[in-house]
Amino acid sequence: MDEAEFDKFAEEYRALHAANIRLSGEEPEYFAEYKIADIATELARERAAAPSTVLDFGAGVGYSVPFFARHLPTARVTCLDVSQKSLELGAAKYGVVAEFRHFDGVRIPFADGTFDLALASCVFHHIAHAEHVALLAEIRRVLAPGGRLFVFEHNPLNPLTRYVVNSCVFDEHAQLVLAPTMRRRVREAGFAATHVRYRIFFPLALRSLRPLEKALTWLPLGAQYYVAAAKSLTP
């Protein structure tokens, strides 16, 4: 991806995103919040310690920041992105509670083992597939032993997702990734304890059915999915 591609959309990112997902009946914040709530649920289920340092890889304008504050309030969030313009807008809004740092696309500007948890939310479909394993390995480098990774992506097996991506101006160059492929890449990058969960099955109009989603995470038809993984305690 051209480094500056998201600079073009940074100002209008929320409006473009909102227009693009209107079929779902939800606002962009719904999609930002469920991800952080899911991470908190996973950590609680595993009785894992709450993270104190979080890397939001490809954070854009910092959508996740208020939801970390809500669901994982001990986390100090570092937002990393290749788009300088997105970082400037994010820092203007959330700079007091989160750090915004530029990424050169190759080396994350932090020492080995800096973070307890890393999130990549809808980022990897903007990156050439040939670069995925190296970037995942770079994220692994900056995670502490035992640190957790969550990669959220659009599910190309969901027809509505494909429609939404195909009609989205900032997804013009998107290359969607199947969940098993992303999981394999996460493993190739050296992560352990990987699993996939499919998410988002019902639009707002069918929200009364959403309690069923907890039982459907195995079904590869959700609009999005995540791959969860951990950096082993031993090298």
Ligand SMILES: C[S@@+](CC[C@H](N)C(=O)[O-])C[C@H]1O[C@@H](n2cnc3c(N)ncnc32)[C@H](O)[C@@H]1O
């Ligand atoms: C669709 S936006 C998602 C932003 C945010 N994670 C969210 O969920 O709202 C994709 C983001 O990935 C960033 N991005 C693209 N290529 C990247 C790369 N190689 N490394 C880090 N971020 C990248 C873009 O600049 C953009 O901010």
